Amino acid sequence: MLPVVVVHGGAGHIPKERSDLSTSGVCSAVRSAYAVLQGGGSSMDAVVEAAMLLENNPSFNAGCGSVLNLKGEVEMDALVMDGKTLSSGAVSAVRNIANPVQLARLVMDKTSHACLTAEGASQFARSMGVPEVPQESLITEYSRMRWKKNLAPDANPVECQMGKMGTVGAVAVDTDGNVACATSTGGMLNKMEGRVGDTPCIGSGGYADNMSGAVSTTGHGEAIMKVTLARHILFHMEQGQSAEAASDLGLAHMKSRVGGLGGVVTVDPQGNWAARFSSRQMAWAAAQKGTLHYGLYTGEHFTQIIEDAH
C-alpha cells in the first residue's frame, strides 16, 4: 500500500474551459511527487514537491496564479506538517516569493518557530537566500480580470471564489510509514490586506500525525477555521473511522453547522486514502502501487498505469 501521495487543486466550481488544465495539473504534480517517494524521498519531500509544482502552475490559486487582495496585490499563505514529530512550519501574508510552501518548510527546519508572517517572513526568506520575485510574475491576466470584476459594488467575492480553483495541497505516506501534509494558497479573492485564512492555521488548513493520518483542506477558509476541519477529520480517524468516512463526516459537519463547502485529501499511515468534497468539483489525483487515480466531479474516478520513468 505504501508509498502513496494524494493532491488537490482546490474545491469549487471550475469553468469547463479550465477543467482540462486543472486535471492535467494535479496529475502531473502527483506523478512527480510519486517519483520522489519511489526514489526514497520522505513524505515531506513529496508533499512539498507536489505543492511547489501547483504553485508554479498558473491555473491554480497559489504562487503564480494567486488571487489578488482588495488592493490588487498578492499575499500568500502556506503550511507544512510532519506527522512523525508534529513539527510544522507556516508563512502568512507573504509577498514576492515564488514558492511559499518551500519557505514554510524552511520555517519548520531552520527556526524554533512554527509560523512567520508578512514582513518578518520576507526577512527570513532573504536570510535563507530565497530569491525575491517581482509581484507581476505571480499575477495572471485571469486573476487581474477577476479582481477588477469583484471591485464592483454588487460583486460577491465568496460566491465568485467558489467559481475558481482554490488552494492547493497534498498528503503522503512514505515507505517508512511517515505521513505529511502541505497546503498553499493565494487566499480569498479581493480579501482585505493582511487577511489570513485557514491555510497556515495548523488543524484547519492541514494536520499530520503518524498516529492517525494526514489531511490537507480547501474551500471557504473562514468556515474551515470554525470547525478546525483537518483536526476534526483526524479525531474521527482516531475513533476508528476510515479516511473516507472521516472525511465525509468532517465535510458534512462543516456544511450542517456553519453552511460551508470544501474538500479534502486524506491518508492514514497504512496508505488508505480519500479525496472528498462537498463543493461541485475538486481537481484531485493520487498515486499508489503504480497506478494514477484522478477525478474532478463527484463520483468520478479514472485510473491509469504509471509507466516507470527509469
Next chain:
Amino acid sequence: MLPVVVVHGGAGHIPKERSDLSTSGVCSAVRSAYAVLQGGGSSMDAVVEAAMLLENNPSFNAGCGSVLNLKGEVEMDALVMDGKTLSSGAVSAVRNIANPVQLARLVMDKTSHACLTAEGASQFARSMGVPEVPQESLITEYSRMRWKKNLAPDANPVECQMGKMGTVGAVAVDTDGNVACATSTGGMLNKMEGRVGDTPCIGSGGYADNMSGAVSTTGHGEAIMKVTLARHILFHMEQGQSAEAASDLGLAHMKSRVGGLGGVVTVDPQGNWAARFSSRQMAWAAAQKGTLHYGLYTGEHFTQIIEDAH
C-alpha cells in the same frame, strides 16, 4: 451555576516578588468580568473585559508588559471566539495598539475574515478609529531588561519564558448558556520578527463551542500548536469527559507527546469549570455564584465572597 468566568495570567514559573501582583491582577480582572455578566453582558463581553484589563496590567505578557522580539519591539497576537456561531476574530504580529483583544473582536464583528496580520491589522485598526499608541507605552523596564539578558549567546529564551508570566486569557458562560473565549499575548521572549504563536491560531490558543465548552491556553506556543491543545480538550469533553478531566488529559498528552508544558482555563455550557496546568505555576481566578476562587501553585484553591458592587 451560571454565569461563570475563569481567567489565567499565563503558565510558567513566577518569581516570588511578582506573585502577589499576578494574583491580584487575575482576581481584579475576574471580578470586573463577573460584574459584566451579572449586569446582563454576554460571555463575549466578559472575556474581552477580562483580557483587556490584563493587557492594561504591566505584570502580564500582553498589551503593556509584552515581551520584546529580537529587535526589541512589541508584536502582539490575540484571539476571540463565540461558541454560539463558531465565529472568531484574531490579529497577529500587530503593533502600536493598547488592546489587541478588542481589535480581534472588531475583526470578528466588522469583517468577513477571521484573522488580520501585521500592517493589514494596523490599517484595519485605523479604519475603525482605534487609537495608535507609541511603542514605548507598551514596554516595561522589566521586559527590556529580560530582552537584553536574552541577547547573550548562552541565553535560553524558551527556558526563560517559563520563568515569566505568559499569555493571558479568559473563558465564560453567560446566563443564556453561551460560551466564549479570549486569549492575548506578546508572544515568546526574543522571538523573530513576524513570529506567530499559538494564541491567534483557532483551536490552539483557544476554542469555543456551545455544544461542548470553551478553552483558553497558555504555555510553550509551538508545543500547544503541535497538539491543537484547545480543540483537543474539547474533543475529550465531546466524548463525555468533565472540564477538569479533559483539561488534564490534554495537558498530559502535550507533555508526553511533544514534551510541552502549559496551562488552560476551561468551562462547559452548564458552568462547570477548571483551571489546570502542567507548569510550576499559573495565576488563575474564577467567579461563580457570588464566590471568587483563585490560586497560583498546583493544588492551591482559595475562595472569597464577592461583595455586591450595587
